[in-house]
Amino acid sequence: MRGVPALRAALARLSAARLTRERLTVEGYGASGERALRTAHGTLVDFSSNDYLGLARHPALAAAMAASAHARGAGSGASHLVTGHGAEHAALEAELAEFTQRERALLFSSGYMANLAVMTAFAGRGERVLLDRLSHASLIDGARLSGAQLKRYAHADAASCARLAASAGAPAALIGTDGVFSMDGDLAPLRELARSAAAHEAWLAVDDAHGLGVLGAGGRGTLELQALSAAEVPLLIGTLGKAFGSYGAFVAGAAEVIEFLMQHARTYTYTTALPQPVAAASRAALALVRAEGWRRERLAANVARFKELAASAGLRLLPSDTPIQPLILGSAAAALEAQAGLARAGYRVVAIRAPTVPRGQARLRIALGATHTDAQIAGLVGALVSACMGSP
């Protein structure tokens, strides 16, 4: 069967497996700093967004964006290598390099594109890429696109990675991992992975999409927390759409590493540069990430409070000390029912199902933010108990 009837049948199978994705249109938000979503089904407290520090609707970002749009326009008009590279991009790259304590940073339009770039530039045919089994989809897709042989080691298991790196066959060109795992909230064992990478002269690429801005006293992420040097992690990928509340991504590293990436990354060359107003918003966000350590402190306190209340309520969360707090429910149907129950109680917590997480491990992925109030957190725990444990 081909054509539309085949698509209809495939969509029906997806629906029968409870794996259809649906969007919720957000009509508006609560006041700045409040985590409220106004929808056609009422107002929901948002416990799913990656806006960990509460910057996405911060007035400083909006003001920077508006000023930049007035001065330089809405669109960049061309790729970075033609005429699309502007002063705002250059300044943001310099500031990100300084923040991450590396010689250079290269902006990309999204984290997905940054990861495709890193994988295809630093690995190729006749080589191997070793990735954590739970790596983000963009690392996996990038490894596939590179033409290298993709091998996946057991989750957060540096010994498993070391065995694969030492096994016979094509040489390991690159080891890649998330810093904070996006659907589990746990951390990669970066020191041990760095040792394996050095022993095999492989590149180590760490995608710290959920660590930067959030972890470490200075917000420099998983590397700051685990005290890793720039030399130990030659390729650091960061995104600007999560804790930074803006949009875009970057790769930071030594000058020659970044120059090589710029010369070889097809997702850099063949796409329009990020609008400068977006880069301006990211610069404003970076300034707040650096200046307002209280946001990270509030966030850590909220994570601790949530974990404590959840534990005393008998909820069994995955072990995580980051703002990502998963509650495994098993089947897609159970996770969707819990999501619906929470929505009726006024909370937006999205059910995460296959293929985003392995089949049979569907879950609620609760994401805490610095701007959640004590009452919202306590309310969520009560609603979770009702929605997931069947009590009234």
Ligand SMILES: *Cc1c(COP(=O)(O)O)cnc(C)c1O
């Ligand atoms: C979100 C995410 C990305 C993709 O970043 P975008 O800027 O949203 O494209 C990459 N890696 C990880 C680990 C992520 O969580």
